[in-house]
Amino acid sequence: MDNQIKWTKIGLIALIVFAIVSCKKVESPEIDGNKMGDFSIEFDNLVGDYxxxxxxxxxxxxxxxGEPFTISRIQYFISNIKVKKTDGSEYVVPQDPVEESYFLIxxxxxxxxxxxxxxxxxxxxxVSFILGVDSLRSTMGLDKRTGVLDPTAGDHETQGMYWGWNSGYIFFKLEGNSAVISDDQQGDPTGRKQFKYHIxxxxxxxxxxxxxxKTITIDLTKAGIAQVRNGYRSNVHLFVxxxxxxxGPNAFRIAEHPNVMFSEYSQNIANNFPTMFSHDHTENGVTSEDQL
Structure with a gap:
């Protein structure tokens, strides 16, 4: 019996020691500001609670x-990404090469x-970014506007994001249908009544x-800061x-404004854009090869 108690105590001590070792905080490697790490922003599109x-x-x-509507297309540009550290210092992602700094969602x-x-x-x-294509890049030569910025990319009536007649980018394109649009509005071949917002x-x-x-600024402190380390990827997951x-702040009726493009009213819609983005969570320590 004494031996049994003895070995039981030894076993308990071993378990306690193991638990202490297992719970010991593992110190992360010292941050080397000269090393680069992979960082991404994920844009997860929602519509209200759905x-x-x-x-x-x-x-x-x-x-x-109270207006019913459906969505048939949503596309938008993201550019000029900037991040801020805990010490207040900032890093602006270089604009070149274009393929690594301008994105079309x-x-x-x-x-x-x-x-x-x-x-x-x-x-x-x-983290902050621009919803759209900045003025400097918008006025550069075609050799500086490649990839997703190629003005000839996509059919203008569908995926195209450039006004040939206005020599400018469509920053945000939302299209859909709603029964509240009056009969004198142009419909599609199926008879549905279309709305189009090309901003x-x-x-x-x-x-x-x-x-x-519009510059969108996201506070990461409430739902998880981004811990960027070489060899790993940190992903900031946003709901849109x-x-x-x-x-948004400038709420409007589809029936009154079914088609808005290069007009003064487009500013009212654009002022709603910053309210679309919210931070859901951040994924740190993901190996760079993993697909999120």
Whole structure:
């Protein structure tokens, strides 16, 4: 019996020691600001409390004005990514090469939802980016506007994001259908009544014009800072609530504004854009080869 008690005590001591060792905090490697790590922003499109579904006539979305609608297309540019460390220092992702600093998010292509860049190792509490294409890049020669910025990419009536007649990028394209649109509005071949919001305007080249560029700033401290380390990827997961296009600070009726493009009213819609983005969580320590 004494031996049994003895070995039981030894076993308990071993378990306690094992638990202490197992719970010991593992110190992360010292941050080397000269090393670069993989950083990405994930844009997860939603509509209010629901996932994004296209042309769901059986279950349309309903905005704050009580108007039912469906979505058939959503595309937008993300550029000029900047991150801020815990010490307040900032890093701006270089604009060149274009393919690594300008991104076009397609709602119907899940593979396009990541904006992947490289930033120095560090702990980041804030990320910001521009929704749109900045004025400097918009006025550069065609040899400086390649990849997703190629003005000839995509059919203008579908995936194209450039106004040939206006020599400017469409920063944000949202299209869909709603029964509230009056009969005199143009419908598609199926008889559905379309709305189209093509929002652009970088401020003008030779003279001031519409400026609908919006800088989006995301605080990462509440849902997880980004801990960027060489050899790993840190991914900031954002929700993009498309319902806020209609229900933001400048709420409007689809019936009254079914088609908005290069007009003064586009500024009202653009002012709703910053409210679309919210930080859900951050994934740190993901191996660079993994697919999120």
């Amino acid at each position: 996932g994004l579904q296209f042309d769901n006539m059986a279950r349309p979305y309903v905005n704050a004005k 397609f709602g119907d292509d899940r593979n396009s939802r990541f904006a992947k860049v490289k930033v120095p190792e560090g702990d980041y509490t804030q 652009g305007g970088f401020g003008g080249y030779n003279a001031p014009t519409l400026n609908n560029l 609530d498309l319902m806020k296009v209609f229900n």
